[in-house]
Amino acid sequence: MQFSLISDTFEKMESTTKRLELTQYLVDLFKATPREIISKVVYLIQGKIRPDYEGVELGVAEKLAMRAISKSAGIPVKKIHEVFVEDGDLGHAASKILEQKAQTTFMVQQITTERVYDTLLKIAKLEGTRSQDMKMKYISSLLNDATPQEAKFILKLIMGTLRLGIADNTVMDALAIAYTGSRENRERLEAAYNVSSDLGRVAEEIAKHDLRGLDNFRVSLFSPIRPMLAERVKSESEAVEKLGHEFAAEYKLDGERVQIHLQDKKVVLFSRRLENITSYYPDIVENIAKSLKTTEIILEAEIVAINENTGEFLPFQELMHRRRKYDIAKIVGQYPITVNLFDVMYLNGKSLLDTTYDERRKKLEETVIENDFVRLVPRTIVRSENDLEEVLENAINAGCEGLMLKVLDAPYRAGARGSNWLKLKREYRNELGDSLDLVVIGAFFGKGRRTGRYGTLLLATYNQERDTFESICKVGTGFTDENLDQFYQILQDKVTLKKNPRIESGMEPDVWFEPEIVIEVVASEITLSPVHTTAKDVIRKGSGLALRFPKFTGKIRDEKAPEDASTDQEVITLYRNQKKITQNPAET
């Protein structure tokens, strides 16, 4: 299939934000795509080459890409750099440069989608000393035969800057319409996606076998299951109101969520974002089997750092020391952990997703041999608000964030945030009622002690509908000196020459960043704001929402993608709840 079909579609998609139009463009593209390559097309639309959990990365730096453009266009790298600085996006820069060249050369051979995809895959697989040169050659050979528009999107794919303004749900809508004629079948696709985390494979099966193809999707070892998520509640009484008079309360530990897949001696670990994190935890790989009475299982646990001498749980940040590519064996001893199991989704060849929570917990208890390293998350069956208060108190005293409350007869709803799991956190009882996870989009340089580092960060929420990041506050408190150094180091790599087009902000910070880092913030109140763009015009025309007295909690939420950050909708809900409370003081 001609790659121009894809680049034309991408071009049209970039120029609209209307969901129906975006979906229709995808439907048209899917209908024109030969069934054998539908998975490749779906990955490209997602801006990937393979599903996330396979960890396939292109590893192409801006400099290398500029060298490739320079080679194809026959223009010095310095000139390319100038256009790039002006433009802020390498894709646009390449298309501009190649447009000038196209006017002076004859038309080139047409480029196919298969060729683009296969070349990208080859680039990702290159290793070793000569790999940089080879990558450069592969890219420039694609650019040689590409039209300026195709070059733009090839580079966006390579640099990871393709932004079509769609979420996976829109892709699933379009697949359902294209192959089954009705959007109503989206749920069937979603069920298959939830157990495979591979939208390309879902597309391939439905393209080849219609809805019957989706029957082949089962929970299977070493394919991550999309995690079940919880809704928040603010108080014990709200929890009892929602869950009735018998439910489970588990400690909500403050660590990293992990999905453990084990078959005989093979162990693979997936993060909440479904990335493969096996290499950070060699101690789990080595020891987990010894704590299980089975050799085939998928489990879920919270990994928590501990103080080995006292057995105390340590804050989440301690785990971040494990995030390294080298010397991990040394670090393991220095930063010990415990594995706290809370669910089992697959056991001895059978999926347990449709089994009730209570049954799953029983199976977990029967299968796990507890020791210092592997434990079951403490849980209590709660029958009254008083019980719940007591368990919450105990959990907080044991160093937990709060409780996870679970409906006893509910299945494991993969990929869904619903009311079968509720989270009740300690912070929910004060001020704003919740902490927020916000994306760092910009910074202002510091003064005094903070000179040479960033003094204040500009933060944003995520708008799912529009796939944009909208500013909500500046934060300058809650940082230790160590934090400031750490932020400066992490964020320096994220500096962009121009504001990323997905960012919307009425402020002009000293530097803009790629929206990638998520941090946790608490605040005293949400107020209307003339400058911030979160929920702009929703509550009042011309105003957005902002946080008053925001404070960094010390947590960098590495396990969250920017799209997992708190959304404008969540902030609107918090704002409205806060208004209710002030209007009806009797209720508080």
Ligand code: ATP
């Ligand atoms: P948060 O910001 O509160 O961590 P989240 O968006 O990461 O939330 P939620 O579904 O809202 O995810 O909250 C559940 C999280 O709490 C899980 O992702 C998991 O990491 C953690 N957790 C700790 N203890 C438990 C437990 N007993 N059961 C389920 N999840 C637990």
